[in-house]
Amino acid sequence: MSVKSSLTCLANTPFSYQVVVKSSALEQCAIDLSPTGSLKKSASSKLVIITDANVWKWHGHRLLSALEKAGAATPTPLVYILEPGEGSKSRATKEKVEDFMLSNRCLRDCFVLAFGGGVVGDLAGFVAATYMRGVPVIQLPTTLLAMVDSSVGGKTGLDTPAGKNLIGAFHQPRAVYADPTLLTTLPAREIANGMAEVVKCGLIADASLFELCELRADDILGKEIDSNILCDSATGRVLAFLDNSNKSDNGDKMLNSIVKTVKTRSLDLALVESLVHLACAVKVRVVSLDEREGGIRSTLNFGHTVGHGIEALMQPTLLHGECVAIGMVIEVEVSRALGHCETLLVARLKRVLSALKLPFRVPVDVSHGTGLQRCIDKMAIDKKNIASDSARVTRCVLLKSIGKVLEPPYTHAVQISLVMRLMSAAVSVRPSKTLALSSDIKTSSIVRAVTLHVPGSKSLSNRVLLLAALAKGTTVVRGLLHSDDTDVMLRCLSDIGAKAKYMEVDGKTLVEVTGTGGAFCLPPRNPAASGGLRHLYVQNAGTASRFLTAVLCLLPIPETNTSESEKTSLL
Numbered sequence: 119m120s121v122k123s124s125l126t127c128l129a130n131t132p133f134s135y136q137v138v139v140k141s142s143a144l145e146q147c148a149i150d151l152s153p154t155g156s157l158k159k160s161a162s163s164k165l166v167i168i169t170d171a172n173v174w175k176w177h178g179h180r181l182l183s184a185l186e187k188a189g190a191a192t193p194t195p196l197v198y199i200l201e202p203g204e205g206s207k208s209r210a211t212k213e214k215v216e217d218f219m220l221s222n223r224c225l226r227d228c229f230v231l232a233f234g235g236g237v238v239g240d241l242a243g244f245v246a247a248t249y250m251r252g253v254p255v256i257q258l259p260t261t262l263l264a265m266v267d268s269s270v271g272g273k274t275g276l277d278t279p280a281g282k283n284l285i286g287a288f289h290q291p292r293a294v295y296a297d298p299t300l301l302t303t304l305p306a307r308e309i310a311n312g313m314a315e316v317v318k319c320g321l322i323a324d325a326s327l328f329e330l331c332e333l334r335a336d337d338i339l340g341k342e343i344d345s346n347i348l349c350d351s352a353t354g355r356v357l358a359f360l361d362n363s364n365k366s367d368n369g370d371k372m373l374n375s376i377v378k379t380v381k382t383r384s385l386d387l388a389l390v391e392s393l394v395h396l397a398c399a400v401k402v403r404v405v406s407l408d409e410r411e412g413g414i415r416s417t418l419n420f421g422h423t424v425g426h427g428i429e430a431l432m433q434p435t436l437l438h439g440e441c442v443a444i445g446m447v448i449e450v451e452v453s454r455a456l457g458h459c460e461t462l463l464v465a466r467l468k469r470v471l472s473a474l475k476l477p478f479r480v481p482v483d484v485s486h487g488t489g490l491q492r493c494i495d496k497m498a499i500d501k502k503n504i505a506s507d508s509a510r511v512t513r514c515v516l517l518k519s520i521g522k523v524l525e526p527p528y529t530h531a532v533q534i535s536l537v538m539r540l541m542s543a544a545v546s547v548r549p550s551k552t553l554a555l556s557s558d559i560k561t562s563s564i565v566r567a568v569t570l571h572v573p574g575s576k577s578l579s580n581r582v583l584l585l586a587a588l589a590k591g592t593t594v595v596r597g598l599l600h601s602d603d604t605d606v607m608l609r610c611l612s613d614i615g616a617k618a619k620y621m622e623v624d625g626k627t628l629v630e631v632t633g634t635g636g637a638f639c640l641p642p643r644n645p646a647a648s649g650g651l652r653h654l655y656v657q658n659a660g661t662a663s664r665f666l667t668a669v670l671c672l673l674p675i676p677e678t679n680t681s682e683s684e685k686t687s688l689l
């Protein structure tokens with residue numbers, strides 16, 4: 119797929135800026151920062167590079183060389199290297215960076231260059247937003263997540279003990295440069311992490327992007343390979359990535375440098391470039407329509423209402439994109455449960471996430487015990503929720519089909535009870551200990567009551583009816599899905615000895631099934647059939663007939679001869 123290498127965000131506004139997506143975007147950034155470059159940085163204004171130790175080790179040399187080559191290295195760039203990780207998105211770090219800039223006499227004309235993942239981008243952006251009431255920031259993201267998400271759109275901020283991103287400002291960058299070659303040093307898990315947001319962009323606004331993710335899922339993460347690098351023996355910083363062919367040449371020539379073999383990734387750069395470009399195009403389009411999240415911008419939060427709740431409990435075990443992946447599945451399930459999209463969509467989403475090595479099931483720590491309630495509590499205080507009654511409803515973006523959300527008003531009130539049901543652990547049916555050990559089943563006082571809430575599904579309803587018919591004693595079934603299929607099941611079970619009747623309790627229709635303890639009887643003979651054949655008449659109830667076929671094996675063998683007339687069959 120061929121795509122243009124640059125997008126314009128907030129076109130026709132005073133804040134308009136370019137998002138450049140191409141393999142030499144880093145070098146382009148250096149050229150644009152030169153005194154004659156498009157960013158209009160004067161020859162005397164200072165450049166402050168904010169980065170983290172990993173990024174600097176891998177790619178710092180390349181950036182400094184590119185700035186040098188473009189004539190953008192005078193005055194000498196100032197470099198502030200953060201500790202990698204979310205911990206650096208703090209007030210304390212912001213203060214340190216500001217003090218560093220103040221002590222180096224950075225004035226209002228300085229430029230901040232955010233060179234790193236989302237942590238660096240958010241912090242550097244916020245520093246730039248408030249330093250001397252605002253200085254320009256250029257985003258040069260180095261993770262896929264930052265390329266497709268945090269670097270575009272002007273959101274900046276930091277975390278506090280009360281929650282993530284609670285302090286911050288909108289501060290649009292002067293330009294964004296996404297260079298996929300920087301991603302070859304990123305672990306596969308970090309690439310998958312960014313892919314969750316790419317899949318999200320496809321889901322909410324670009325069906326062809328979603329299809330590209332589906333089609334090429336196996337190629338996107340690339341392969342781990344051994345690469346030879348030349349690095350500074352004192353600092354460990356990478357000076358060059360070497361071909362195997364010139365390994366010894368370069369190694370011998372440079373003083374104080376050594377050649378090392380390290381693990382990197384071989385990526386299909388054209389593919390990654392297309393994905394980044396298409397995802398950024400969605401983000402650019404949405405942000406340009408709604409800069410401050412009053413309307414359509416909230417569609418970018420798809421998967422994030424639930425995702426943030428999960429993240430609050432699962433960080434640092436799960437990464438942001440991983441939590442969003444699970445959040446998307448639940449929010450698509452919510453959309454399906456409310457009748458807005460088809461079941462197939464849930465299956466397609468799970469499949470693509472699985473191919474991208476992203477999780478799609480709610481983690482046990484969230485679905486079991488007190489986890490779910492804690493997760494819901496975190497969802498309710500998420501600042502992105504503007505629910506009127508946060509105890510009972512939350513707000514979600516709902517999906518109509520791949521590439522289309524339900525609109526407007528883009529976020530919709532969703533009952534917390536529905537979200538909880540979709541997130542809770544699957545119903546498990548276990549033999550009751552008391553029941554299994556008891557020889558006298560009639561001693562009702564020792565038989566514990568079990569409450570089973572049946573979801574509205576034909577197949578589950580039929581399973582529950584069958585279990586009740588197999589059990590000893592009486593089972594009251596609530597919430598059964600009433601359909602021709604369940605009616606057929608009830609009639610057939612009655613025909614082989616289980617007793618079933620409908621009851622009205624508090625205006626609700628319940629079904630009471632008295633089980634056989636597994637001792638079914640033969641169905642009655644059909645007087646109309648030749649020879650009085652015994653059969654269970656299942657009409658065209660496919661689900662019921664599926665389960666009843668197995669039940670035939672449990673029917674008693676007639677004592678008389680096995681003539682044709684004594685056989686039992688489904689009709």
Ligand code: ADP
Nearest residue numbers: 172202235236237238260261263264300303304
């Ligand atoms: P994000 O929020 O974008 O996922 P972070 O800023 O937390 O990202 O970065 C994730 C991790 O990846 C950090 O440890 C960071 O140092 C590291 N990292 C960022 N970019 C690269 C890169 N291009 N190569 C190797 N590691 C990187």
Ligand code: ZN
Nearest residue numbers: 267315438442
């Ligand atoms: Zn996100």
